[in-house]
Amino acid sequence: MYIACTVLLILFVWGFFIEPELLTVKRYKTDRLDGKKIVFVSDFHIGKFDIFRLRRIVNKINKLNPDLVLSGGDFIKGHSGRHSMPVEKIAEELKKIKAPIITVLGNHDISFDKYSVKNAMEKAGIVVLDNSSTKFEGLIVSGVGNKKVDPSQITLVLEREESTNILISHTPDIYYDVKEYVDLILAGHVHGGQVRVPFFGALICPSKYGTKFSCGDFRETQNRMIVTKGLGTSILTVRFCDIPEIVIIEG
Numbered sequence: 001m002y003i004a005c006t007v008l009l010i011l012f013v014w015g016f017f018i019e020p021e022l023l024t025v026k027r028y029k030t031d032r033l034d035g036k037k038i039v040f041v042s043d044f045h046i047g048k049f050d051i052f053r054l055r056r057i058v059n060k061i062n063k064l065n066p067d068l069v070l071s072g073g074d075f076i077k078g079h080s081g082r083h084s085m086p087v088e089k090i091a092e093e094l095k096k097i098k099a100p101i102i103t104v105l106g107n108h109d110i111s112f113d114k115y116s117v118k119n120a121m122e123k124a125g126i127v128v129l130d131n132s133s134t135k136f137e138g139l140i141v142s143g144v145g146n147k148k149v150d151p152s153q154i155t156l157v158l159e160r161e162e163s164t165n166i167l168i169s170h171t172p173d174i175y176y177d178v179k180e181y182v183d184l185i186l187a188g189h190v191h192g193g194q195v196r197v198p199f200f201g202a203l204i205c206p207s208k209y210g211t212k213f214s215c216g217d218f219r220e221t222q223n224r225m226i227v228t229k230g231l232g233t234s235i236l237t238v239r240f241c242d243i244p245e246i247v248i249i250e251g
Helices: 002-021 051-064 087-094 107-123 151-157 172-177
Strands: 024-029 037-041 068-071 101-103 132-136 139-144 164-169 184-187 216-218 225-227 245-250
Touching: 037 051, 051 087, 051 245, 068 164, 087 107, 101 139, 139 151, 151 172, 172 184, 172 225
Parallel strands: 024 245, 037 068, 068 101, 139 164, 164 184, 184 225
Antiparallel strands: 037 245, 132 139, 216 225
């Protein structure tokens, strides 16, 4: 009984207080970036007292020395924002990243106040894609941030040029709706499930496809999709076998 209680206590402390504060780097390769290095991050969920976690993320990104940072959004902690660091403060810290940043907004950002989050990010020099596209050194980056995206919206957003085309979607649920060819789809939202059982995987994910797109590299269609585990937590501040990650995609 004593051993069982000790093990449970260790697992509790690890899942709620240690693993959520860790940070790892996941690397992917592609031949479509012409030597560029892209960092992809998502689901920050920065709480009121998360300043050191946010600064650690910023410092880690700068050490990776990317050419471009892409983001899947969800800067806000909780839909109401009551438990979140002020978005202006989040943007002020993100401004210290020494590379251009392009982001979409996540469902928490939109539920809290889409326009205040968008304005704060743009004032910090961050490009916010709201069902729109932008260009960066031979890349076309398109973005859809809504949790539920009309497939016809994707067609309108995507540019048709002979360039490397990247689509950022907050959620991986759009995967089968992207009929046009894009070089890379980047998504977040599902946090890798937050709790993963060894040899089994995620227990649950906020996706209409269940845990299928919990994290990783998917090539089931003509389009490749990379889904990140994200950086923060939602509902419960717990992670188990699901360390927060920064994704690097190198050409």
